Amino acid sequence: xxxxxxxxxxxLLLTMSxxxxxxxxxxxxxxxxxxxxxxDAINAGTHTGAVTVDILLNTTESATAxxxxxxxxxxxxxxxxxxxxxxxxxxxEGTLSAAAIIRLIGADRVTIDGRIGGSGRFITIRxxxxxxxxxxxxxxxxxxxxxxxxAQNNVVRNCEIxxxxxxxxxxxxxxxxxxGSSVIGINAGRNNDNNSYIDNRIVKCRxxxxxxxxxxxxxxxxxxITGNIIGPVVAGADNIGKVGIFAQFQDNxxxxxxxxxxxxxxxxxTTAGADRVGIGAGSESWASTPTTTTGGNYTVTNNxxxxxxxxxxxxxxxxxxxSTRSGVPxxxxxxxxxxxxxxxxxxxxxxCWGIGHSGNTSGxxxxxxxxxxxxxxxxSPSVNSxxxxxxxxxxxxxxxxxxxRNNSIYVDLxxxx
Numbered sequence: 232x233x234x235x236x237x238x239x240x241x242x243l244l245l246t247m248s249x250x251x252x253x254x255x256x257x258x259x260x261x262x263x264x265x266x267x268x269x270x271d272a273i274n275a276g277t278h279t280g281a282v283t284v285d286i287l288l289n290t291t292e293s294a295t296a297x298x299x300x301x302x303x304x305x306x307x308x309x310x311x312x313x314x315x316x317x318x319x320x321x322x323x324e325g326t327l328s329a330a331a332i333i334r335l336i337g338a339d340r341v342t343i344d345g346r347i348g349g350s351g352r353f354i355t356i357r358x359x360x361x362x363x364x365x366x367x368x369x370x371x372x373x374x375x376x377x378x379x380x381x382a383q384n385n386v387v388r389n390c391e392i393x394x395x396x397x398x399x400x401x402x403x404x405x406x407x408x409x410x411g412s413s414v415i416g417i418n419a420g421r422n423n424d425n426n427s428y429i430d431n432r433i434v435k436c437r438x439x440x441x442x443x444x445x446x447x448x449x450x451x452x453x454x455x456i457t458g459n460i461i462g463p464v465v466a467g468a469d470n471i472g473k474v475g476i477f478a479q480f481q482d483n484x485x486x487x488x489x490x491x492x493x494x495x496x497x498x499x500x501t502t503a504g505a506d507r508v509g510i511g512a513g514s515e516s517w518a519s520t521p522t523t524t525t526g527g528n529y530t531v532t533n534n535x536x537x538x539x540x541x542x543x544x545x546x547x548x549x550x551x552x553x554s555t556r557s558g559v560p561x562x563x564x565x566x567x568x569x570x571x572x573x574x575x576x577x578x579x580x581x582x583c584w585g586i587g588h589s590g591n592t593s594g595x596x597x598x599x600x601x602x603x604x605x606x607x608x609x610x611s612p613s614v615n616s617x618x619x620x621x622x623x624x625x626x627x628x629x630x631x632x633x634x635x636r637n638n639s640i641y642v643d644l645x646x647x648x
Contacts, residue, residue: 253288266296266313266323266333273298276305284313286354292325292332300337300373300380310340315353322355326395328362329415331369331406336413337380343368345389352432355391363403363416367392367436370410372421381422381451382410388429393469394436405472407433407461410451411443419480421445423454430458437472439491444480447525454478455485462493466538470496475536477511483528486510490535497542498613504543507575509536512563513554514589517546518580521589521626526554527561537572542613546582547575549602553589560594560632570602576609576616576646583608583620585640593633597623605643615648 252262254269259278263269269284274297299306315321325332333356335341345354358365368390370382387408394405404416408428411420420443433439439461444451456476463469475491478484495507506516512529514522529552536549549570554561565586575583585602588595602623608616622640627633 253286253290255285255287257283265290265292267292267294270296270298273308273311274304274306276307279307280309282308282311284311286313286315286321286323287317289322292323292327295327295330295334296332297334297336298338298341300339303337311342313341313343315345315347317353318347320353320355322357324357324359326359327365328360329364331366331409331415332356332358333367334369334371335382335385336371337373337382339383339385342386343388343390344386345391352389352391357393359395361396361403364405365394366406366409366415367394368408369415370423370426371413372423374413381420381424382426383422384425386427386429387431388427390431392431392433396435404438405436406438406441407436408440410441417441417443419443419446420451421449422451424452425454427455428459429455432460434463434469434471438477439471439475440477441474442478442481442484444526446480450480450482450526453483454481456489457485457487459489461489461491464492466493466496470494473505474508474511474515477508477515478529479513479524479526481526481529484512484530486512486529486531486534488533493538495540495547497540497610501543504541504545506546506548506581507539507541508548508551509539510534511551514551517548517551517582517584517587521553521587523553523555523589523591525556527556527559527563529554529563531565531568533567535569537570539573541575544576544578544581544614546577547573548587549573549585551587552595553587555590555592558592560592561590563595565597566599568600570600571604572606573604574606574608575620576613577618577620578614579617582618582624583644584622584624586623588623588625588633589627591627593627595633597633597635598637600638602638602640604641606645608644608646609648616646617648620644
């Protein structure tokens with residue numbers, strides 16, 4: 232009996248030892264079972280300076296891996312690099328409701344990099360919850376909604392990110408990457424500046440990437456979204472629910488070289504309608520008088536946007552640019568984008584456009600875009616569309632300085648009405 236107990240104890244110790252090797256942290260040669268445990272150790276000051284976090288094996292996170300800013304509590308670091316050396320790839324996952332798998336709480340100079348040898352996506356981040364505000368990665372300001380200490384100079388790149396549900400109801404928003412306030416959701420977040428989101432692949436959530444600045448009071452500056460693949464190759468359960476990329480209350484935001492596909496769905500594949508948008512700069516909704524938000528110098532270039540669909544009487548927009556700045560031209564650029572297969576059976580107040588534009592202090596340029604709009608706007612059993620749709624719609628009040636030129640547009644849309 233004593234021998235059996237000793238053998239059991241040995242096996243238990245071996246198992247615990249293996250589990251503790253899932254994540255290693257240096258300097259300090261720490262070994263941890265989860266990424267949360269590793270971040271907790273950094274927050275406690277166990278690892279300082281230029282810190283590296285190597286995810287060696289899959290982890291199951293029972294709570295958010297939350298990283299504090301250096302200088303908060305005992306945390307003291309100059310930079311943090313989260314990587315993997317496992318050539319088979321690793322998954323960091325959990326079932327976290329109203330929470331993210333990874334959160335940077337005002338943390339600066341953090342890089343989450345799924346590459347090995349400069350290429351590939353070897354880190355998968357997955358939130359398996361179906362609940363409201365389930366999120367993959369969340370960048371936020373500090374502990375209060377008015378805290379000006381945002382997460383800055385961070386990089387999230389070459390990761391596979393997903394949630395468990397592509398939702399059609401705003402009551403169940405899910406996010407692949409969210410940058411906002413200290414309250415999770417679509418809330419104003421102050422000073423989340425100079426962050427880059429590069430070459431990620433994001434599926435199966437309502438919003439692929441959502442950056443929300445601090446409203447007109449304190450917008451976010453100099454963020455970059457480039458090279459990402461948003462949405463699955465084949466339409467289905469992995470679709471993005473509402474918006475592929477949505478950046479609001481931003482200045483000098485670059486959205487370039489992304490591939491946004493399969494957002495929304497037909498009448499038969501959705502349960503509720505919503506304005507479906509491939510890329511939204513300033514707004515995520517279209518109406519007879521489109522909503523605008525404060526911000527400017529959005530550069531939306533060289534993106535491929537296609538298969539943006541709503542079959543339940545709302546809008547479908549390939550690229551939406553809708554911002555304003557009091558007394559200062561917005562100077563937005565929408566250029567060299569490829570847009571096709573945008574289908575929506577909009578009724579009064581909604582429509583289907585390759586590019587939608589709105590604002591009232593402009594200087595904006597829409598140029599050299601290729602737009603191909605063909606197909607049936609309202610295939611049975613969807614409700615008949617009642618609104619005019621087409622390539623580019625400029626709906627601007629009080630603006631005499633928006634330039635639209637040198638775009639290639641082909642329209643052959645059909646409708647039952």
